[in-house]
Amino acid sequence: MPSAHIGAVALGVAVKYSEEQIRLVEESIRIRRAAVPVELVEAVKKLDKVFAREEKRRKDLPLELKQKVSYEILNRLLDLGENSSTTEQREALESWRAEKLKDIRSASAQNLSISGLSIEESRMLKRALEFNWRMLLEDNGLWIPFIVWHTEHNDKPENEPEEEEIIAGPPLPPECNAQLHTDYGGAAVRWGLTHHKESAADCCQACLDQARRARPGALKCNIWVYCPSEYGCYSPDKYEHKHQECWLKQADHPKLNFKDRYSESYRDAHPSAPVVVPWMAGVIAV
Structure with a gap:
């Protein structure tokens, strides 16, 4: 059987391997590489980064x-x-x-x-x-059992300044009293399912205009509720609420339906509810 030299030299003596031996060594290397759980290794590396980042935040x-x-x-x-x-x-x-x-x-x-x-x-x-x-x-030594934690991860660099939440469209005037992640109740002056506006500012303006033009004795809008999310907005009713829905409402004593986040107990009873209230709204003094 013909033999081949490889570049290994020990104590001045050249080591010779046959072609079959070289083939077996190469096959062994290929098998070992194929046996490495690449996806698992990458997943562990990502978890290590997450844990390191969270530990760093904990110390902040x-x-x-x-x-x-x-x-x-x-x-x-x-x-x-x-x-x-x-x-x-x-x-x-x-x-x-x-x-x-x-x-x-x-x-x-x-x-x-x-x-x-x-x-x-x-x-x-x-x-x-x-x-x-x-x-x-x-x-702080607090642990309450039987709870599903909804953890949000922020991958921005530690020293990067925080960005304020941006709402598409022109700025809202002060009289709109705009509140993010807020949903108010009230009697519907204009049904939002068929009343869409390009921006929250337009929705607020629609409320102002309706109140100004309303006939004597008719309901006057003093609450506007808008869906700014392009993915639509959650509500416990049977309807699918879409982007740019603009609800005009009236209430003598406006009351919040939801504010900032849905409670854990509410999400337990309504599994499809998100963590954060997607609506934005405002109460207008009339």
């Missing part, structure tokens, strides 16, 4: 700020009393979270800080409440 909240949060949450739970149920505790925590996010966003829009926190602390707390809520609770 200073101890003093965590203590402030812990004190507020503890007081909210103490208000429930000793006999409160797990569901009541969960909803109390979600209510506190929604209120705190609302205060931070409102203060941020005016470039202010909320009481007791600096602007930088407010920014860090907003990030933790939006993306690291479960970890924040765990860091």
